[in-house]
Amino acid sequence: MLTSCSTKTSDEQFFENYHSFTSFPDERECEIKSLVLYKFVLPPLRLFIFQDTYILFQNSVDNEAMLWIYDITKGEFIQKFGRKGKGPGEFIVIARIIQVNENTIGIFDGTLSRFSYYNVDNILSGVIMPDSIKKIPVDYGLPLDIQKFDSNRFISYGTYYPNRYAIFDKNFDIISTHVSIPKKILDVSNFTFIQSFDHPNIIYNDNIKMFAVGMKTYDMLQILNTDIEVVKSVHGPDHNFPDWTGKQKLSPEGYMPLTGSTHKIYGVYSGETPSTINDWIKSFGKNIHIFDWEGRPLKRIRTDYRIGDIVISESQKRLYLVYYDEEYFRFGYIELLEDEL
Numbered sequence: 001m002l003t004s005c006s007t008k009t010s011d012e013q014f015f016e017n018y019h020s021f022t023s024f025p026d027e028r029e030c031e032i033k034s035l036v037l038y039k040f041v042l043p044p045l046r047l048f049i050f051q052d053t054y055i056l057f058q059n060s061v062d063n064e065a066m067l068w069i070y071d072i073t074k075g076e077f078i079q080k081f082g083r084k085g086k087g088p089g090e091f092i093v094i095a096r097i098i099q100v101n102e103n104t105i106g107i108f109d110g111t112l113s114r115f116s117y118y119n120v121d122n123i124l125s126g127v128i129m130p131d132s133i134k135k136i137p138v139d140y141g142l143p144l145d146i147q148k149f150d151s152n153r154f155i156s157y158g159t160y161y162p163n164r165y166a167i168f169d170k171n172f173d174i175i176s177t178h179v180s181i182p183k184k185i186l187d188v189s190n191f192t193f194i195q196s197f198d199h200p201n202i203i204y205n206d207n208i209k210m211f212a213v214g215m216k217t218y219d220m221l222q223i224l225n226t227d228i229e230v231v232k233s234v235h236g237p238d239h240n241f242p243d244w245t246g247k248q249k250l251s252p253e254g255y256m257p258l259t260g261s262t263h264k265i266y267g268v269y270s271g272e273t274p275s276t277i278n279d280w281i282k283s284f285g286k287n288i289h290i291f292d293w294e295g296r297p298l299k300r301i302r303t304d305y306r307i308g309d310i311v312i313s314e315s316q317k318r319l320y321l322v323y324y325d326e327e328y329f330r331f332g333y334i335e336l337l338e339d340e341l
Contacts, residue, residue, distance in 0.1 A: 014182045015220070016230035019295065023237050027300040030288075032307075032323050032332040036075060039328035043284075044068075047257075047309040047320065048097040050105065050120060054078075055311065055320060055331075058094045066091050067107075069123070070331065072313075072320075081128035086112060089129045096146055096201065104131070108146045113138050115146065115172065136172045147202040147211070149226060155211065157202060164197055165228050178228035200257040207262055210293055214255030214267045216283075221255070221267065223295045232295040238271050253283040259312045259319070261341060264298070265291040266319060268307045284308050284324055290340055299340060305332075317341060 012018050042060035049055050055070040062068075065080035082091050095110030100117060107116045107130075116130040136143050141160035148154050153175070154168045163177040181197070199213040199222075210231075211224040218240040223232045240252045253270035260266065270285030284306035290299045308322035308329070318333045 012235075015222075015233035015235070016179075018233045018235065020239065021234070021236035021297050022239075024289070024297050024300040026298065027302060028337075030301045030303055030334050032303055032305055032321070032334055035072075035320070035331040035333055036070065038077070039330055040322075041328065043308045043324070043329040044322050044331070045309060046094055046097050047311040047322065048099075048105070049311045049313055049320065050099065052313055052315050054124070056097055056105070057309070057322075066094065072316075079123065079126070079128070081123070082107075088133060089116070095144065098146065098148055100148055106146075106148070108136075108143075110144060113143060134172050136168070137174065140166060140174050140177065145199075145202055147204050149204050149206075149209075149211070155202060155204075155228065157199065157213070165224075167228065176228075179224075179230060200255065203258045203260040203265070205260055205262070205293055208293055212258055212260060212265050212291075212293070214258050214269075216254050217251050218254045219252075219269065219271060221265070221289075221291060221295060223293070234291065234295040234297070236297065240271070253285070255289075256283065256285065256307070257309050259310050260293075261312050261314050263292060264341065265293060266310060266312060267291075268310055268321075281306065281324065288319070288334075301334070301340075303334065312336075314341060 045058040045060060047055060047057045053072055057068060058066055059068050063084040067082040068077050069079040071078045091109045092111035094107060096108040098106050100106045103120050105118045105120060113136045115134045115136055117132045119131050141158045143156040143158040145157045146154050152170045156166045160166045160177040162181050163179055164181055165178045167175040169175055198216040200216055203212050209226045213222050219238045221234040222230050224230050252273045256268040258265060258267045267289045268285050269287045269289045270283055272282040274282040286303050286306055288301040291297055305323040305325060310319050310321040312319050317336045320333045322329055323332050
């Protein structure tokens with residue numbers, strides 16, 4: 001059950017439309033089913049599904065082909081492209097893969113601040129150079145993540161001081177910035193700002209025109225509208241907070257990248273505290289939290305392995321995911337029940 005905080009105290013004052021909860025009304029245990037025998041030394045990243053058949057992702061250790069495509073129906077990898085570099089069709093750090101339109105995929109390189117457009121049919125047929133490339137300006141701040149939300153606009157999370165979101169037009173000219181950062185954090189350091197509001201990705205529901213983000217270092221989900229206003233901050237069930245003092249002490253891990261369906265939001269959640277600053281595997285949680293698009297907590301799915309990125313196929317009623325078997329990273333999935341879709 002969600003409760004609204006009418007008298008804000010302590011850190012709660014920094015979150016717009018703050019609501020909290022202490023438990024999920026339902027939960028279940030779920031076994032992860034292996035999808036492919038191929039194993040990875042480092043976790044595949046940026047899972048993205050298109051045509052409900054192909055999973056595109058970044059292979060973290062292949063500098064000659066950073067992007068791989070897995071065909072779900074064939075059970076095999078069918079394409080590899082995008083070597084490490086700064087030229088056309090090359091990447092340094094892939095921060096996001098998004099659907100631009102039915103036939104076009106966009107790949108955002110955070111280090112190069114560059115957005116590359118790829119035709120889906122060309123990729124599948126082996127033509128692996130981008131159709132076009134656009135440079136994203138950094139005059140107003142550094143973009144850390146990007147999502148498209150209508151035919152002409154993109155939203156970006158980044159260091160747009162004193163705000164944390166920016167809207168760009170289709171040419172990546174900045175339109176406006178939104179959602180101010182508490183002055184207490186701005187007075188400390190840029191590092192504290194990034195850590196305090198860092199979230200792995202932005203997901204968008206075009207049917208109801210809403211965004212959702214999950215915080216990286218604490219258990220908070222935020223829902224935003226297309227005016228880039230936080231309509232609800234949902235905190236729980238552990239009620240962890242980031243370190244607002246500027247001291248770089250370790251804190252519990254929060255959410256990995258979210259994925260969303262027409263009616264639900266899914267987030268892999270850890271809640272564990274790393275033993276050292278290099279203990280990054282603790283960010284891979286064993287829980288999947290399910291919310292509706294009004295931010296109501298619905299169910300927790302407990303799994304047997306640590307999970308990284310996830311992506312949903314509504315038609316197949318599956319969450320495809322990367323999991324860690326205590327030795328290697330692998331692809332797998334879980335079957336969703338009707339009330340989880």
